[in-house]
Amino acid sequence: MTTTAAPKKLGLKERYALMTRGLDWQTTYQPMEKVFPYATYEGIKVHDWNAWEDPFRLTMDAYWKYQAEKEQKLYAIMDAFAQNNGHLGLTDARYINSLKLFLTGVSPLEYMAHRGFAHVGRSLPGVGARVACQMQSLDELRHVQTQIHSMSNYNKLYDGFHAWRHMHDRVWYLSVPKSFFDDAITAGPFEFMIAIGFSFEYVLTNLLFVPFISGAAYNGDMGAMAFGFSAQSDESRHMTLGLEAIKFMLEQDPDNLPIVQHWIDKWFWRGYRVLTLVAMMLDFMLPKKVMSWKEAWEIYAEENGGALFNDLARYGVRPPLGWQQACDDKVHLSSQAWSTFYQYQAAAPFHTWVPSPEDMDWMAQKYPGTFDQYYRPRFEHWAEREAAGDRYNNGTLPMLCQVCQIPMLFTEPGDPTRICYRDSVYDGERYHFCSDGCKNIFDHEPEKYVQAWLPVHQIYQGNCFRPEADPTAADFNPLLEVITWYQMNVGVDNAPYEGSEDQRHFRAWRQMTTSNA
Amino acid sequence: MSVAAVTEYRGTPKDTQDQFHGAQLTYIGWIDHLMFCAPFAFPLPPDMPFGAIVEAVLPGAVGTHPDFASIDWSSVEWTKNGEPFTPDLSASLADNGMRHKDSLTFRTPGLTGVKGSST
Structure with a gap:
């Protein structure tokens, strides 16, 4: 009688070879260039997709298992937070505004x-890159869903989350x-x-996620914090994919360098401009502050990013x-940035x-030589106007940048008193x-950016009103109509924090948890 | 450069003057007054006299600034698209050579914002 040994379990390397690389094939009914029609038109030359390295060597079956485990833990924490009225453990209801900013501005990007x-993932001819993109695609879907779920608790209780x-x-x-x-x-x-x-995902992600997640931790938001931890292992995989992608392009052909360099220039700047929102969240919106934007920039951009570009210099x-x-x-x-949102x-x-006054002192300490000189007078002037019952509201629409679409609020390099x-x-x-x-x-691809849907211009063209609005009516208020078209609850969602429903509710509910009043 | 694309790629501008119901866009920024975070965008009739910018348009936008009442409009220095510019206040925007999406700045000598902070 002979016995056969039980088949050995596949090692990580073999599994990856069979279940990722081994899943690819050369098409025969259709030529490969018709199956992958977007692979060459950008000018990137690839000679050998097998040179693609995947340091994680994660296979789809293991991926599902890990993600399911993380999901279970995350939802247990989110449920506990909701059932225990975790929102009343926040430092202050001002914190919740950073969640509104994140939900409206960042979560939809996760979906995109x-x-x-x-x-x-469908378009790249290499199977290693395709599977990694597939996983990231699923991660991003999970991230938008978990963000919505962790923030939906607040929608029941606070304003501005509904649309x-x-x-x-x-x-x-x-x-x-x-x-x-x-x-x-x-x-x-x-x-x-x-x-x-x-x-x-590689150069700028830490500047987005660390402030958001640390801000949640410092301000008592267990739900958002748990989401952050759950996303963390995904993020490190995303960073690895981004880095492998750029190294792969640069190693495949020297002609790729100028194309890639232009993209780095473009997308660093595009991403940096979006991070303007994070800068103001860190310095102005967190009641309990984590670090200043300047400190975050120095650690995550200047130090880490500097080291990265030193490393890439060899290419x-x-x-x-x-x-x-x-x-x-x-x-x-x-x-x-905060001056802009205050006035609009x-x-x-x-x-x-x-x-x-304490927060202004914190800013003065974090920004010696600039805050007291340029910005304190502005905020103190506004504080005086508020005290006199005359809060400053800017009722005139701003000029926007054609590319980043931010109001033209940035100053000339080297001169913070002049708009650039x-x-x-x-x-x-x-x-x-x-x-x-x-x-x-813009100058590199004007045909792309002439089409920009600039909100200010669209408002002036009359494209931002509800269908039932009547701009010819004697009492028509165009700006009020635009806010209504935005689906904001006028006077509630868009009100100053002082005197807001959020402020009132939070105080009253917290009072109920700590006293018998 | 043209956009890298699989077919010919042409964009249609969304901001041409014909889409503004007879108005033309004019951008105006007040130098040294960054309490107003960015220059303003105004849709204005091309046949409007330039002086109406001073008398009717700007008061609504910047009139609550403490420096506003002290402006000596005869000494104000204007630029148009970055170049020095001397408007004829009685002539229309069009006759002043103002075109759609031109950008004006004005400087008010001696007035540099709240506590001289360019605010």
Whole structure:
């Protein structure tokens, strides 16, 4: 009698070889270039897809198992947070506004990233890259879902959460993150990998997630914090994919370098402009502060990003254009952004406020030489006006940058007292930009950016009213109509924090948990 | 450069003057007054006298600034698309050579914002 040994369990390497690389085949009914029609038009030359390295060697079956385990833990924590009225353990209801900003501005981008990686995964001829993109696509779908679930608890209790998806396609400041991702997803697959996989997920992601998740932890939001931890292992896989993508392109052919370098320049600047929202969240919106934007920039951009670009120098890559300007502007960015939202409070679905005297001292300490000189007088002037019952609201629409779509609030490099103006004339039409970075992006592909849906111009064209609105009526108020079209609860969602329903409710509910009143 | 694309790629501008119901866009920024976070965008009739910018348009946008009442409009320095510019206040925007999406700035010598902070 003979016995056969039980078949050995496959090792990680063999499993990866069979269940990822082994799943690919050369098509015969159709030529490969028809199956992958977007693989060459961007000019990126690939000679050998087998050279693609996947350091994680994760196979789909293991992927599902890990993700399911994480999901179970995450939802247990979110349920506990909700059932125990976790929101009453927050430092202050002002914190909740950073969640409103995130839900309207960032969560819809997770969904777009899901679509983008699904598309790119389908378009790349190499199987290793395809499977990695498929996993990232699923991760991003999971992230948007878990963000919605962790924040939906607040929707029952606080204002401004109810129409985030509707708002994302319409509200003026949300055209900034929306147009950023629309730009990426309408690029070719290789540009998308540099735009989102490398520039956003590798170079800039820590500047987005660390402030958001640490901010949640510092301010008592277990739900958002648990989401962050659950996403963390995905994020490290995404960073690895982005880095592998850029190295692969650069190693495959020397002709790829100038194309990739231009994408790095473009997408660093596009991403950096979106992070303006994070800068103001860190410095102004968190009641209990984690670190300043300047400190975050120094650690995650200057140190980590600096080391990355040193490492990439061997391929001939240089740091992105605009890098130095971004480093110089770290002492101005958050104050300039918060000033903007404060004065356009009436058009934003979250609350704003003048920083308290203690918070202004914190800013002065974190930003010696700039806050007291340029920004304290502005906030103190507004505080005086508030005390006199005359809060400043800017009722006139701002000029926007054609590329990043942010109001032209950024100042000239080296002179924080002058707005930075740049323009180009293309095909007889004048276009305006906030920076050399945005002007360069336009000049490189003007046909793409002449189509920008600039909220201010669309409002003036009459395209931002409800169908039933009657602009010819004697009492027609166009700006009020726009806010209504945004689906904001006028006077509630877009009210100053002082005196808001959120402020009142939070105080009253907390009182009930700590006293018998 | 043209957009890398699989077919010919042409964009249709969304901001041409014909889409503004007879108005043309004019951007205006007040130098040294960054309490107003960005320059303003105004849809204005091309046959409007330039002086109406001073008398009717700007008061609604920046009139509550403490410096506003002290402006000596005869000493104000204008630029148009970054170049020095001397408007004829009685002539129309069109006759002043103003075109759709031109960008104006004005500087008010001696007035540099709240506590001289350019706010």
